[in-house]
Amino acid sequence: MPYSAEHKSKTRAKIVEAGRILFNKHGFHSVTIDMVMAEAGLTRGGFYNHFENKEALFAEAVSSFLMGRGAQWRDEAGVDISNLKPEMVLQMIDAYLSTEHLGDMEGQCPMIALPSDVARSSPEVRDSYQQLLTAMVGLFETNLDQSDSGARRHALSLAALCVGGMVLARTLPDSDLADEVRTAAHLAAADIFRENVNTTKLPN
């Protein structure tokens, strides 16, 4: 068989990464197959060797975020149940609602960049989006007070605040107002987290 075993999967990964960046920046409809393939250093026709259609790439591009920065956040906050780091979760909230994240059009979380694009896409794309939310909520929930039955609901509220605050900030043309929203959501999220953090897991 010609080409090494991983040659195709590496090319595919390059296409996914190009798609993730371009979709994040320009949205689903404004990105063309040409743009994606050019960004990946390839030409148009080869796209269909790797994906059934444009929406299939979209689904992979969205979920690929979990393998990149998402994994980084997850690692920092601690996936290992035996080694939770609640203070890192607060740092993750800081990072998510930061001015840096707001300005990072390429690296931003797709939940912020693409909500209405995804809402009108295929079930596969929406599943990818849900994977991101589930990861975020799981990360929050694990570090909230499990003895309080409200841990899950607080985790979901935190996610709504993080995503909602950033979606609004991204959309508002008045950057002062955008910062106000972002900051208010940040304070509210920090309040909810501190009131419900599993204090037994906090460092001394």
Add this chain to the structure above:
Amino acid sequence: MPYSAEHKSKTRAKIVEAGRILFNKHGFHSVTIDMVMAEAGLTRGGFYNHFENKEALFAEAVSSFLMGRGAQWRDEAGVDISNLKPEMVLQMIDAYLSTEHLGDMEGQCPMIALPSDVARSSPEVRDSYQQLLTAMVGLFETNLDQSDSGARRHALSLAALCVGGMVLARTLPDSDLADEVRTAAHLAAADIFRENVNTTKLPN
């Protein structure tokens, strides 16, 4: 001059209303001028008698929400500073985060239906979106405790929770999870409101 004075403005209003409904349901890119004009009972060519281009209609369609259900909410909650009704604000939060609002693809708030579409549109469209947020925040803020300097920040957080909770619920394919997010955001918003409502304005 042929045609009565308000003939043209009525036709224009029909086009805006058709646009609002169709954009809400299908998003900016999937709606065609043909669809809008047909929905308004007209034919394609006449569109440019009323609007410079498709995006100009988009801007008007988004802001037109304020004149419809938005105005209704505002009236119910009380715009008149001398006659505030904080309990109506809680009812507005209820309505905004309700399962009915989630299912109302035509009548829903454009802040939920179109965030990423708007974020990548013209400044005029983004201004329209900002008008909706400003109205919502103003309505909340007026009814929070003004002696607390945090009234504005709590109002902004409430907006982030309302919009964020609904945007997520709209996007998630698992309707159980969507309801969980919506309910959690609702509880968190109610908490924030109750803790910061201007009690002097509550009815006895």
Add this chain to the structure above:
DNA sequence: TGTACATCAGTGAACGCGCGTTCACTGATGTAC
């Protein structure tokens, strides 16, 4: 009151362009001998 006229909202065909997708072909690569 009735009629000719001017205006302009509305019509629908046509234009131009771009994009998703297909397809016949190329050529780089690993394998068989």
Add this chain to the structure above:
DNA sequence: TGTACATCAGTGAACGCGCGTTCACTGATGTAC
């Protein structure tokens, strides 16, 4: 070791379609006389 071959990733031209926008034309309506 070297060579012919088979495979299939990649190429780029072409197809087909749809949509935003334009434009010459129509006809409904209010006005002037």
